[in-house]
Amino acid sequence: MSRRLNVVPFVSVEHMMRLVLEIGIERFIVELASCIEADFLRWPSFEKSARVASHSVDGVIELMPTSDGTLYGFKYVNGHPRNTRDGLQTVTAFGVLCDVATGYPLLLSEMTILTALRTAATSALVAKHLAPAGGRTMAVIGNGAQAEFQAVAFKALLGVDRLRLYDIDPAASRKVVRNLAGKGFEIVVCESAQEAVLGAQIVTTVTADKQNATILTDNMVGAGLHINAVGGDCPGKTELHADILRRSDIFVEYPPQTRIEGEIQQLPGDYPVTEFWQVAAGLAPGRRSSQAITLFDSVGFAIEDFSALRYVRGQLAAHGMFTELDLLADPDEPRDLFGMVLRAQVK
Ligand code: NAD
Numbered sequence: 001m002s003r004r005l006n007v008v009p010f011v012s013v014e015h016m017m018r019l020v021l022e023i024g025i026e027r028f029i030v031e032l033a034s035c036i037e038a039d040f041l042r043w044p045s046f047e048k049s050a051r052v053a054s055h056s057v058d059g060v061i062e063l064m065p066t067s068d069g070t071l072y073g074f075k076y077v078n079g080h081p082r083n084t085r086d087g088l089q090t091v092t093a094f095g096v097l098c099d100v101a102t103g104y105p106l107l108l109s110e111m112t113i114l115t116a117l118r119t120a121a122t123s124a125l126v127a128k129h130l131a132p133a134g135g136r137t138m139a140v141i142g143n144g145a146q147a148e149f150q151a152v153a154f155k156a157l158l159g160v161d162r163l164r165l166y167d168i169d170p171a172a173s174r175k176v177v178r179n180l181a182g183k184g185f186e187i188v189v190c191e192s193a194q195e196a197v198l199g200a201q202i203v204t205t206v207t208a209d210k211q212n213a214t215i216l217t218d219n220m221v222g223a224g225l226h227i228n229a230v231g232g233d234c235p236g237k238t239e240l241h242a243d244i245l246r247r248s249d250i251f252v253e254y255p256p257q258t259r260i261e262g263e264i265q266q267l268p269g270d271y272p273v274t275e276f277w278q279v280a281a282g283l284a285p286g287r288r289s290s291q292a293i294t295l296f297d298s299v300g301f302a303i304e305d306f307s308a309l310r311y312v313r314g315q316l317a318a319h320g321m322f323t324e325l326d327l328l329a330d331p332d333e334p335r336d337l338f339g340m341v342l343r344a345q346v347k
Contacts, residue, residue, distance in 0.1 A: 006330030011109040011312060015321035019312070020113065022319055026156040029149075033121040033157060036307040043277040045069065046303055050257035053234070058082050059210070060234050066302035072098045073306040075111055079234060081208035089145060090208045091115060097309040107313045108325060111305065116146050118308040119300055120153035122253075123228045127202060128157050129279050129286045130251060130294040131226035135201025136162050141193050141215055142207030142231055143167035143176045150204050150230070151180060158202075163187045166196035167207075194220055205239045206230040212266075218243035223291040232263050233299040240295075242266040248293040251276045251286075253301035262297040273297070 011019070020028050039046070051064040059080030066073060077093035084090055093111035098104060138160045140147050144167070154160035163185050165173040173189045180187060190196040197203050197220050205215045208231060221227070221244050232238035240263050250273040252258040259269055276296070278284035287294055316322050331340035 006326070006328045007324040008105045008327040009107050009313075009316055009322040010325040010327075011107070011316075011322050013110045013113065015323070016110050016113045016312075019315060019319055019321040020117070022321070023315065025152055029117060029121045029124070029153045030156050032117055032308060032311050033125045033153070035311040036118065036122055036304055037125055037280055039068075039303050039307045039310075040277040040280045042068070043275075043281070043303070046306075048254055048302070050254070050260060051302065053261075055235070064300075064302040064305055066306050067100060068306070070100055071106070071306070071310065072100050073302070073309050075115070075302065075305040077111070077115060077300075079208075079237075081210050084144070084208075091145065095305055095309050097306070097313060105327065107309060107316075108327065109309060109312055111308070114308050114312065115300070115305070116149040118304045119146060119230060119298070120149035121157075122300075122304050123150055123204065123230060123296065123298060124153035124157035125280075126251060126276055126296045126298075127154065127226055127228060129276075130296065131158060132201050132224050132287070132290060135226070136160055137164065137200045138162070138202040138204060139164040139166070139190075139193075139196040139200040140176070140204045140206065141166045141196055142205060143169075143172035144206070144208060146206045146230065147172075147176050148179050150206060150228070151176070151185065152183070154202065154204075155184065160202065161185055164190055164196040164198070164200055166190045166193050197221075197225075200225070202226045202228060204228040204230060205232075207239060210234070210237055212236060212238045214241050215239040216244060217241045218247070221247070221293060223293065225293050226287075227293070227295045228298065229263050229295060230298045232297075233261050235260060235265060237261075238263050238266060244293075245271075245295065248295035249288060250274065250295050250297055251279065252297050253277075253299060253304075257301060258297055258299050261299045263295070264297055 064075040075095040095111040097107040
């Protein structure tokens with residue numbers, strides 16, 4: 001993509017939606033998962049830190065930076081579970097990708113939709129390594145904004161085509177049924193989380209509540225299950241009873257962040273967990289046996305957002321779904337910033 005240095009490609013929500021539809025949601029997720037996997041395979045080459053979180057009574061605002069030495073990326077994201085009552089999203093986000101050599105931004109993008117896509121792509125990528133072979137049935141507990149993306153990702157990457165839904169708000173489950181109609185799923189709406197997990201080989205918990213919730217209790221988790229725990233992602237915001245954690249093999253993104261934010265905040269700080277990138281790279285074992293309970297304690301890590309921005313940037317030349325933002329002051333004589341302002345008045 002040829003571009004002037006002082007304008008920055010901007011992918012709006014409208015453009016992101018059109019890009020996703022033009023590429024196809026399943027293909028988008030599969031290609032994004034490959035991008036994430038490729039970046040996970042070079043995990044040591046990234047600058048990593050736990051995200052910077054600003055907590056308030058109703059939610060959290062977070063900055064998630066990383067760099068591979070060539071590109072630098074960060075995401076701004078919030079998590080406000082009560083927002084939906086006022087007609088607002090629980091999670092919204094935007095992100096930036098920059099050139100490390102000059103520090104100039106290369107891309108500014110909406111990331112509310114992109115976060116749902118990258119979270120789902122990551123969950124399914126992890127499950128591909130950990131879930132019991134041939135599992136086609138997934139319980140999805142919490143049927144809000146992320147739910148359909150998770151379902152489509154698990155179908156695209158693992159062949160999951162039977163869903164058992166549960167949400168405390170039946171309207172949320174009805175919305176998922178409506179949105180996934182004709183997409184090749186057999187869907188059962190359940191009356192409780194307990195009912196939803198019956199017969200499922202994979203359980204995705206993706207609820208939003210600012211508390212230590214108990215979406216799954218120990219008695220609901222049978223041998224061989226893979227748990228994709230997505231909703232617990234903040235201090236004091238978890239979904240699983242601690243007894244489940246003690247029976248599971250636990251896989252995480254970046255331990256220093258997950259120990260603060262994930263389900264494992266309920267466990268001692270030195271409790272053994274496996275970094276998922278090591279499984280992807282063949283450096284650590286994944287599922288040990290058909291009886292093992294595997295748990296992906298997902299909180300969302302900056303490298304996944306970096307991969308997502310990198311993927312979207314790679315699509316722009318072919319699909320053209322961006323506008324150019326006049327974001328950077330760029331005087332002809334670099335030191336004449338003041339003069340540039342004066343000349344604007346003359347025009
Ligand atoms: P949302 O508010 O749109 O949906 C959440 C749903 O959970 C709602 O429909 C709500 O009724 C339901 N719910 C709440 N408590 C429940 C309970 N006890 N049992 C069953 N259902 C319950 O939120 P969202 O955008 O779908 O996000 C869901 C969660 O995922 C949030 O907590 C968010 O912070 C988290 N999230 C994590 C990642 C990650 O990378 N791990 C990424 C994005 C979002």
